[in-house]
Amino acid sequence: MLRLLIVDDEPDIADGLQTLLQDRFPFELELYKAYSGKSALEWLKRGKFDIVLTDIRMPALSGLELHKHIRSLWPRCKVVFLTGHSEFDYVYEAIHYDNTSYLLKTEGHETILETIGKLMEDIAGEQQIEGLVAKAMQQMEQTLPLLQNELLSDLLHGEAFDTQGRSEQFEELRISLDPKRPVLLMMGKLMGRDSGTRQTGKAQLHAGMHAIEEQYGYPHLHMKYIFVDKDTLVWFVQPAASHPDERSEVLAPWSGILLAIREYAENAEAACLRSFGISLFCLLDRSPCEWEDIADRWAMLQHEYQRQSGERNGVVQVAFDELELYRTKMLRKSDLLGEYLATGQAEAFNSVWKHFTAEPMRLDAVHSAISLVFLRHIHRFNLQDRLSDRMDLSVIMQPSDVQLEPAYWLDYYDRLASTIFDLQVQDQAERYDRTIDLVKRYIHDHLGEDLSLVRLSEVVEWNPSYLSRAFKKVTGTNVLAYIHETKLKEAKRMLLQPDLRIHEISAELGFISPPHFTRFFKKTSGQTPQDYRSLEER
Numbered sequence: 001m002l003r004l005l006i007v008d009d010e011p012d013i014a015d016g017l018q019t020l021l022q023d024r025f026p027f028e029l030e031l032y033k034a035y036s037g038k039s040a041l042e043w044l045k046r047g048k049f050d051i052v053l054t055d056i057r058m059p060a061l062s063g064l065e066l067h068k069h070i071r072s073l074w075p076r077c078k079v080v081f082l083t084g085h086s087e088f089d090y091v092y093e094a095i096h097y098d099n100t101s102y103l104l105k106t107e108g109h110e111t112i113l114e115t116i117g118k119l120m121e122d123i124a125g126e127q128q129i130e131g132l133v134a135k136a137m138q139q140m141e142q143t144l145p146l147l148q149n150e151l152l153s154d155l156l157h158g159e160a161f162d163t164q165g166r167s168e169q170f171e172e173l174r175i176s177l178d179p180k181r182p183v184l185l186m187m188g189k190l191m192g193r194d195s196g197t198r199q200t201g202k203a204q205l206h207a208g209m210h211a212i213e214e215q216y217g218y219p220h221l222h223m224k225y226i227f228v229d230k231d232t233l234v235w236f237v238q239p240a241a242s243h244p245d246e247r248s249e250v251l252a253p254w255s256g257i258l259l260a261i262r263e264y265a266e267n268a269e270a271a272c273l274r275s276f277g278i279s280l281f282c283l284l285d286r287s288p289c290e291w292e293d294i295a296d297r298w299a300m301l302q303h304e305y306q307r308q309s310g311e312r313n314g315v316v317q318v319a320f321d322e323l324e325l326y327r328t329k330m331l332r333k334s335d336l337l338g339e340y341l342a343t344g345q346a347e348a349f350n351s352v353w354k355h356f357t358a359e360p361m362r363l364d365a366v367h368s369a370i371s372l373v374f375l376r377h378i379h380r381f382n383l384q385d386r387l388s389d390r391m392d393l394s395v396i397m398q399p400s401d402v403q404l405e406p407a408y409w410l411d412y413y414d415r416l417a418s419t420i421f422d423l424q425v426q427d428q429a430e431r432y433d434r435t436i437d438l439v440k441r442y443i444h445d446h447l448g449e450d451l452s453l454v455r456l457s458e459v460v461e462w463n464p465s466y467l468s469r470a471f472k473k474v475t476g477t478n479v480l481a482y483i484h485e486t487k488l489k490e491a492k493r494m495l496l497q498p499d500l501r502i503h504e505i506s507a508e509l510g511f512i513s514p515p516h517f518t519r520f521f522k523k524t525s526g527q528t529p530q531d532y533r534s535l536e537e538r
Contacts, residue, residue: 001468001480002120003047006033007040007054007066008082013105015512017053017112023519024113028120030453030480037061044073047454047464051119056083056102067100078119148173149226156234158295158336166291176222177238182288184254186261187301188233190272191279202230208275209233216267218260234298237261254288258317265315286319296329303328330356331369338373342380344428346421353417357410370413371396383423390419435460436474439467443486448510451483488524495533502529
């Protein structure tokens with residue numbers, strides 16, 4: 001539903017336009033009105049509007065002055081100026097802006113309705129994702145390096161890996177690496193940037209590293225570097241598809257590639273020192289890894305860097321113990337499990353858990369880490385009493401040296417996670433229900449007052465769009481339809497009281513005039529208020 005604000009310092013005109021638009025677009029527009037430019041500005045500061053229909057000449061804050069505020073607050077808002085003055089010079093200042101037009105008040109209701117209808121169609125067209133994607137594609141060329149850096153950085157930090165989807169992303173972003181083949185990592189640290197080299201800016205470093213890559217790279221290798229932070233780089237290295245080392249499943253042939261990368265790193269170190277006065281220290285993984293293990297290798301390289309002592313310079317090759325790699329992998333995944341558990345991401349949790357349990361015979365080595373994940377979550381959200389009613393929590397209190405059947409406690413933790421997610425779903429549903437019940441009560445108690453989506457969202461402190469979607473999801477109807485239904489029920493109840501006059505009922509229910517109430521009642525019930533009262537009195 002689109003939001004439209006009517007602004008006119010003549011209340012009769014503003015009320016008439018509201019009635020006109022409400023009758024023509026009862027469910028497409030959420031209508032607001034203001035009798036001055038200042039009142040309109042208050043509405044605009046409370047939430048986004050899609051269309052503003054405003055008089056030009058108003059005291060205190062004119063339509064043209066209001067237009068400047070609209071462009072500042074909501075640049076995409078469509079503005080239609082309504083004026084009784086046809087002088088072109090006066091409105092020229094307005095009509096040359098994008099998303100702005102004007103109408104003469106003398107042009108009639110149908111012209112106004114047609115203009116608003118056309119603007120609604122334009123907005124719907126602008127919201128089509130195809131148009132947004134096409135525009136984004138035109139700008140992608142400029143942002144390509146940033147997007148490449150972001151994607152590879154996400155993989156280093158453990159984003160879930162999907163080979164097929166990643167292949168498409170690599171191709172789209174023109175990354176000359178293959179996510180289906182092993183990759184070798186090298187970490188680089190720029191040393192001494194805090195002592196006399198602060199004049200070297202980020203742009204200079206990027207340009208310098210690119211020049212080094214162009215100068216010292218190898219045609220038989222695909223190499224791609226990214227900056228993880230201002231002092232840390234990572235190189236991703238693969239042999240070209242035609243290189244013989246790539247076709248071998250034996251790791252020994254990678255030795256030739258390792259020699260080439262060492263030479264590249266040594267040349268890069270010398271170039272950084274000569275050009276920028278910065279030392280470059282490199283840690284080179286001795287063996288390639290699969291892309292799904294890249295976050296674990298990156299974590300190990302970071303740990304190895306912290307363990308290095310003494311003067312850090314040159315190139316150091318590191319080899320990781322298989323058990324150490326395994327523990328790093330499991331501990332990192334346990335951190336992810338804790339994050340997904342806390343944020344209610346059941347699907348992501350299950351995906352990591354599936355990989356976590358791929359080697360059940362060795363999981364006892366990280367039993368304490370998994371126990372800690374669940375204990376921390378239970379304590380943080382005070383779930384002990386609620387979970388104790390459903391499960392035996394003594395298992396997670398077992399010491400790590402207690403012999404447990406891996407299959408038993410894997411099943412236990414799987415059920416514990418499912419129970420926690422069930423509680424989260426239950427809690428969320430209860431929060432939704434409480435909030436929607438509050439909205440319903442407010443509507444019932446304030447039928448004659450402001451029941452706009454903006455006002456209701458302020459009552460429950462939710463975003464208006466989020467509240468609209470949640471209300472529809474919980475009740476099966478939208479907010480405006482519920483308000484109409486509630487007003488109709490209350491109107492029928494009040495009409496059964498013969499001492500209440502039609503205009504009194506109209507005012508009590510917040511209608512702008514008795515005729516407007518009559519039109520509403522007939523449209524929603526099929527009868528006029530007087531006919532309904534007469535039939536019920538028989």
